[in-house]
Amino acid sequence: MSEQKVTFRVFRYKQGDTAPHYDTFTVTVNERTTVLEALQAIRRDQDGTLVIRHSCHHASCGTCGMRVNGKEVLACVTNVLELGTPTVTVEPLQNAPLISDLVVDMGPFYETFSQAHLPFVRRSEYLPDAEVAEGVPFHMRFESCIECGLCVSACPVVASDAEYLGPAALAAVWRVVQEPRGTEVPPLLDWVNSEHGCWRCHVALECSEVCPSNVDPGGNIMALRQELVRRALGLSHG
Amino acid sequence: MLQETRALHPVRRRGWKGWFAVRKRHLGYVAFALNRLTGLGLVLYLIIHLVVLSMLARGPETWDAFIELAKSPAFLLLDVILLAGILFHGLNGLRVILVGLGIGVHRHKELFWGLMLLAAILFIFGAWGFLVV
Amino acid sequence: MSSYHVVIIGGGATGSALAHDLALRGIRVTLVERGEVTSGTTGRHHGLLHSGARYAVKDQESAKECIQENMILRKIAPGSFELNDGLFVAITEEDLAYYDDFMEGCAVCGIPTRTLSREEALRLEPNLNPEVKLAVQVPDGTMDAMRLPLRFLATAKHNGAVIKPYTEVLSFLMEGQTVTGVHVRDHTSGKEYDIGADIVVNAAGPWAEKIARMAGVDVPVQPSPGVLVAVWGRYNNMVINRLHRSGDGDIVVPQRELSIIGTSSWVVDDPDKLDVPEEHIRLMYEKGAEMIPALKHAKMRAAWSAARPLIGSRGATTGRELSRTFKCFDHADEGVEGFVTITGGKATTARAMAETTADVVVRKLGLDIPCRTREVVLLPHTAYYTQ
Incomplete structure (x- = not known):
């Protein structure tokens, strides 16, 4: 596999800093190197203080979300040379409290998300x-959302409305x-049927693009x- | 504990400037940004329009002088820009209403280009009407 | 809560389960992890909730641990697994010849089995290689490699444990031959500080040797990486294993909207330097397709390596010859007090590893508090971030 050098401009911030800055690193990559692997190489060989989040390395845990060249991606499945x-340029996610470097605090995200x-x-x-195997109630799988x-x-909209429940x-x-599984649906519908709930969305649909x-x-x-409209009109069977 | 965390870490939120951060964004986002921009433009126009109408109260001389100005080519160009804004905002707004009601959600890009084609045709007719007739 | 303080080094499955166990026993716990929790080996494993059948012939100690823990985890972490069971499939005559040993091993280890004919197997899993001779159903399942440990951590936090990610141990605090704490750097602020401890537990997985060396003791851990390949789509509902002696690319774990094919096995010195050899990726596709032919053309989502912390014998060459069981070292045996290492094992057996280690820890502290982690139902993973 052929190797080549790529420059990484990495967002840096430590608690107590007055402002973030960018550091530049050069990393040797090949056709298969992902942004996450390049960042791990930076941490291992050039700067051990770089703070990154990662876990599964196959787009299943959702920890390595960041902005690469201005676009939200999972670093573990973002090929460096294909960029x-x-x-x-690597930056942390927006609209979340910054912890350090490329890591944001997921607390507020989960506070809202867990209410669903x-x-x-x-x-x-x-x-x-x-056919379903004997002893297995039904074919099951994890939810698609990796949080x-x-x-x-x-x-x-999240950028300008801190109270928006978000996509x-x-x-x-x-x-x-769609599939209540024992969860009480009406209180959830009341929760999202609000100014900062599903009516706040302005249909930019960027969420679906980056998911x-x-x-x-x-x-x-x-x-x-x-x-909600169906229920308001009395058309829903639910 | 969380409160403490929040006080420590700044949230990086762009606010309304985020609406126009369209670099690397997809069609829906760009359309959203343009809709906001044209919306603001139309509000501005409405205010100017009301100010102009208030000239009527100051007698026919003021009004006639304004009509003369309004016939100048530079002013007509402003009308053309206004027309473009109205067409974009109105027809994209129609798409937002439809998609927002769950109609054509997964076809919103085709819907956009279809409506923009309509906007372009109406714009050509309209501009021709303003500038030539 | 007792006034004793234990510091755990490593926020993987083992450290997380240990933090939970000790917190339940009322001991003050601080867990330090140099990166995000589960960023080492834990998050990167196959996601297989082992029935133990894979080890039923060659590694029965590990197999028994697996089936016991499998049953306990279902009880304490409900809603965290895809419970579609697993199949061991015989594709060749050679596989078939392994059947008797396999069934005997499962019986000895207490792993429930059900033998299925070719036709039955194909009705359950239509994408199986039509050459399949027979299949054996076992209680395998799929876990989320990160979110199960997060449930241990969430519950530990709830019970007073302090979890410090992005905090790297730089050195040990020692008084003579006794470990009295650790000197750490918080990478989020760059600040360095000391954390005092009555006992320090090294749960650093494949990094355990490196950590132990800081305290002047040697731990025989052999980092043994394996390559895993995730492809888009689910080709099977049940975990599909090859019915043969453990080898490369012989497990396909469906998970979420992916299928994970794994794994290979070799040995390295530095768990921070893991390659993803091209030929191993090809091998995963090839071997996976022997069981499920459609995998051959499946679209790849990701390929990665994860380092197992095997207890070795430095002479190991592939890692396959090393047991998947775990071991707890009380370094008082080598003359260093206040320092314990737990290593080896598997994600499935993390709770048992924690129980054994916590037993050692409380004994060393002169306490007698029983383990309660077999019964206590864990908080949801989201609670790790919201508390």
């Missing part, structure tokens, strides 16, 4: 014709409406609205 820029009471396991829609916060960082939590509520995990938060918000 096609000689300098790669989305069960972690759902019915699987894959292989519908396969990475990319949608919340990319949303222009991740709203999409989670829609999943509960790495097929959640389509924008589509889910619109589905929630339809459901």
